[in-house]
Amino acid sequence: MAPRSDLKNHLRPRKLTDDHIEWLRQIADDERASAAVKPMGEREWLKAEALADTALATPDRSPSRRERRLVTSTVYPLPKAEIIGREFQDSIVRGLRIFIGPTRTVWRFRRRGEGGRTTKGTRARTITFRTLGEFPAVKCDRARELAEIEIGKVHSGDAAPNKRSSVKFEAAFDAYVEYLKAKAEKQGKPARWAYNVEKLGAGVILQRWSGWTLYDMAMSPDAVADWHKKVTRAHGPVSANHAARIVRAVYKRAGRRDRSLPAYLPTSAVEFNSERPSQKALPFKSFPAWLKAWRKIDNAVRQAYHLCGLLMGPRPGELARLRWDAYSDNERTLVIAKAKAGNDILIPITDEIAAALKMARAAAEALGYDTRADALIFPGCGQAGHRDDLPARGNMLRHTYSTTAADLGVDDLIRHFLMGHAPEGISQKYIAALILANGPKMREEQSRISRRVVELLGLNARTLKAEIAAGLMQSAEAEQARAEKAAKALARAQKASAKARRGKVLGLGRKAVDAA
Numbered sequence: 001m002a003p004r005s006d007l008k009n010h011l012r013p014r015k016l017t018d019d020h021i022e023w024l025r026q027i028a029d030d031e032r033a034s035a036a037v038k039p040m041g042e043r044e045w046l047k048a049e050a051l052a053d054t055a056l057a058t059p060d061r062s063p064s065r066r067e068r069r070l071v072t073s074t075v076y077p078l079p080k081a082e083i084i085g086r087e088f089q090d091s092i093v094r095g096l097r098i099f100i101g102p103t104r105t106v107w108r109f110r111r112r113g114e115g116g117r118t119t120k121g122t123r124a125r126t127i128t129f130r131t132l133g134e135f136p137a138v139k140c141d142r143a144r145e146l147a148e149i150e151i152g153k154v155h156s157g158d159a160a161p162n163k164r165s166s167v168k169f170e171a172a173f174d175a176y177v178e179y180l181k182a183k184a185e186k187q188g189k190p191a192r193w194a195y196n197v198e199k200l201g202a203g204v205i206l207q208r209w210s211g212w213t214l215y216d217m218a219m220s221p222d223a224v225a226d227w228h229k230k231v232t233r234a235h236g237p238v239s240a241n242h243a244a245r246i247v248r249a250v251y252k253r254a255g256r257r258d259r260s261l262p263a264y265l266p267t268s269a270v271e272f273n274s275e276r277p278s279q280k281a282l283p284f285k286s287f288p289a290w291l292k293a294w295r296k297i298d299n300a301v302r303q304a305y306h307l308c309g310l311l312m313g314p315r316p317g318e319l320a321r322l323r324w325d326a327y328s329d330n331e332r333t334l335v336i337a338k339a340k341a342g343n344d345i346l347i348p349i350t351d352e353i354a355a356a357l358k359m360a361r362a363a364a365e366a367l368g369y370d371t372r373a374d375a376l377i378f379p380g381c382g383q384a385g386h387r388d389d390l391p392a393r394g395n396m397l398r399h400t401y402s403t404t405a406a407d408l409g410v411d412d413l414i415r416h417f418l419m420g421h422a423p424e425g426i427s428q429k430y431i432a433a434l435i436l437a438n439g440p441k442m443r444e445e446q447s448r449i450s451r452r453v454v455e456l457l458g459l460n461a462r463t464l465k466a467e468i469a470a471g472l473m474q475s476a477e478a479e480q481a482r483a484e485k486a487a488k489a490l491a492r493a494q495k496a497s498a499k500a501r502r503g504k505v506l507g508l509g510r511k512a513v514d515a516a
Contacts, residue, residue, distance in 0.1 A: 170206060170211075301360055366475065
């Protein structure tokens with residue numbers, strides 16, 4: 001084996017040349033290099049190669065004794081084991097080096113750069129590592145040009161991060177949640193989806209991926225696929241699909257800001273579970289049972305909220321966010337602005353729907369809520385409305401409305417417009433024109449649906465008003481009972497507080513105060 005001093009000399013930075021790299025590659029490829037006995041200098045080795053080429057070119061000329069010894073020599077400057085797997089640095093361009101592998105010779109660039117300041121005030125050190133190509137396809141001069149380009153990027157701060165300095169998934173996830181909140185605020189909607197994403201992230205996603213970089217996740221699709229299967233078993237197919245979609249959305253948003261991330265997604269190997277959206281509706285025979293449960297709700301605002309959900313079929317969140325300026329009593333219309341599909345929904349108001357809205361206003365005034373133009377029509381129903389014990393509520397009422405319309409034979413296009421759907425194959429710019437052209441028909445069909453719903457409840461126009469009046473009276477009585485209960489609790493608390501203060505002033509013990 002060659003002395004360590006010889007190896008150290010060869011590993012020092014030096015001006016790399018194409019001949020020098022070929023010399024190293026020849027040692028790595030030649031099986032005889034492992035039997036090195038006497039180190040030979042590079043210059044001697046190159047001279048021997050030149051003599052060998054001359055001998056092959058002029059076979060008629062007999063080589064001299066010295067030439068024969070050089071050509072047939074099996075002695076190499078370094079053993080093969082000391083060449084393979086090592087990098088040899090260039091002294092001309094700092095950071096440029098050539099890697100001699102078992103089968104390939106690769107140009108590499110590695111350079112330290114200054115990062116941002118750490119918490120202790122020192123400059124953080126980052127390492128830029130790039131593969132510039134293979135030798136001999138990339139010669140020395142071209143490799144130096146590519147290295148100079150990378151050096152310029154390091155100094156300008158434009159160098160793409162390597163995988164060790166890549167963005168962590170947890171940081172990208174937090175940025176995605178903030179993006180969802182800002183998007184909801186811009187659209188004038190509550191950040192419901194941002195809340196759901198944050199909750200799912202804390203319970204399922206971040207437990208597994210908080211310490212991973214986005215690069216590592218993209219390069220490990222099998223790990224992401226295995227995690228999806230595990231979440232399916234633990235939390236169900238729908239939650240697992242939601243979690244995987246969130247991972248995909250986080251990566252895609254980060255990829256728009258960081259071009260160094262791989263184009264393939266971490267979820268590329270995920271086999272999503274099949275999902276069937278719930279289309280469960282209230283059976284027609286169960287409408288009287290729904291009315292019976294509705295009567296037990298002791299808050300007329302929530303009663304009006306559920307009744308409007310049954311009569312109009314809106315999305316529950318959009319209904320809870322409606323304000324009085326969206327309702328026009330003169331035009332008999334209600335506008336749900338910025339709906340899920342991004343359009344405004346124009347709902348024709350029938351006598352039955354108008355009665356339910358009047359119930360909401362009267363109940364809000366009786367309970368002390370604001371009823372000005374910018375006030376909510378159904379205050380307090382955004383969170384509490386879905387907790388009422390009804391056979392159908394929320395989206396189930398929406399499906400019930402759709403089922404009722406289909407049973408009456410309402411045209412699919414009219415039904416889509418009434419429910420705020422964006423029909424497939426129709427451009428958005430034509431939807432408003434179609435709604436305007438079908439306005440009278442939409443109002444006629446809305447009246448049919450409202451009458452049918454009231455009929456299925458076992459009511460008519462007169463008895464519906466009686467039910468609304470009874471609900472308002474029950475709500476007022478319940479509110480009065482709650483107020484009296486609260487007043488009694490306050491009186492007891494004030495009496496106990498007065499006793500405690502009197503006992504403290506007189507210096508009496510607790511038993512003496514109680515006896516008094």
